[in-house]
Amino acid sequence: MTLPTNKLVEYWYNQQGFFTMKGEKNQYDLLAIQHQQDASWRYIHCEICIQPDEHPNFTDHHESSDHRPTISNQIEHWMNRTYTSFKKRAAREKLIPNVEWEYVLVYRDETKIQHLKQAKPSHLTFIPIQTIIADLKEDEQPL
Numbered sequence: 001m002t003l004p005t006n007k008l009v010e011y012w013y014n015q016q017g018f019f020t021m022k023g024e025k026n027q028y029d030l031l032a033i034q035h036q037q038d039a040s041w042r043y044i045h046c047e048i049c050i051q052p053d054e055h056p057n058f059t060d061h062h063e064s065s066d067h068r069p070t071i072s073n074q075i076e077h078w079m080n081r082t083y084t085s086f087k088k089r090a091a092r093e094k095l096i097p098n099v100e101w102e103y104v105l106v107y108r109d110e111t112k113i114q115h116l117k118q119a120k121p122s123h124l125t126f127i128p129i130q131t132i133i134a135d136l137k138e139d140e141q142p143l
Contacts (some may be wrong), residue, residue, distance in 0.1 A: 005048055005050045005106075005129065006022070006029060006030065006048055008129075008132065008133070008136070009029075009030060009046065009048055009106050009129075009132060010022065010030055011136070012132045012135060012136055013030070013032040013044075013046070015135075015136070015139060016034070017034055017035075018032040018033060018034040018042075018044070019032070019033045019034070020032045020033075021033075021095070023091070027087070027088065027091035028045055028046075028047065028088065028091060028092070029046055029047045029048045030045075030046040030047075030048070031043070031044065031045055031046070031092065031095070032044040032046060033096070041099070042102070043092075043096065043099050043100065043101045043102065044101065044102045044103075044104050045083060045088075045092060045101045045102070045103050045104070046104040046105075046106060047082055047083070047103075047104070047105055047106070048106045048107075049105060049106070049107045049108070049112075049113075050106070050107070050108045050129060052109065052112070056075075056078045056082075056112070056113065056116055057112075058071050058074045058075060058078070058115040058116065071115050071119070072119060074115075075115065075116055075119045075121060078116070079103075079121050079124070082103075083101075083103045083123075083124075100123075101123070102123055102125060103121075103123045103124045103125070104124070104125045104126075104127055105124060105125070105126050105127070106127050106128075106129055106132065107126065107127075107128060107129065108128070108129050108130075110128070113126065
């Protein structure tokens with residue numbers, strides 16, 4: 001039996017001791033919350049981009065083109081749309097107010113996100129789906 005990717009990622013977080021919540025109405029893919037040993041909490045907003053049409057598409061435009069956004073502007077707009085817009089923040093704040101969230105992007109195709117990784121947006125961590133699958137295979141218990 002194969003699990004849909006979202007359920008696989010959710011299961012992976014659960015195996016690490018996170019409580020997870022799936023998003024509604026395109027607010028977010030997954031929120032994960034974990035109590036740390038030092039009595040602090042960890043809050044993660046995870047977006048999952050596995051299908052080719054889900055990956056962010058950043059196009060490098062020549063400098064001579066004044067009306068086209070630069071890659072850094074495109075990345076800033078993508079971060080806003082995906083994690084930091086008022087709508088996204090409000091959805092998280094409604095559940096857990098006044099906390100700082102880490103942002104995670106689970107992806108399949110490295111080439112599709114290379115501009116994003118090079119820009120190193122703050123609070124954004126990249127996790128290849130292959131890493132999650134490998135972790136789950138390692139933890140697999142024989143029957």
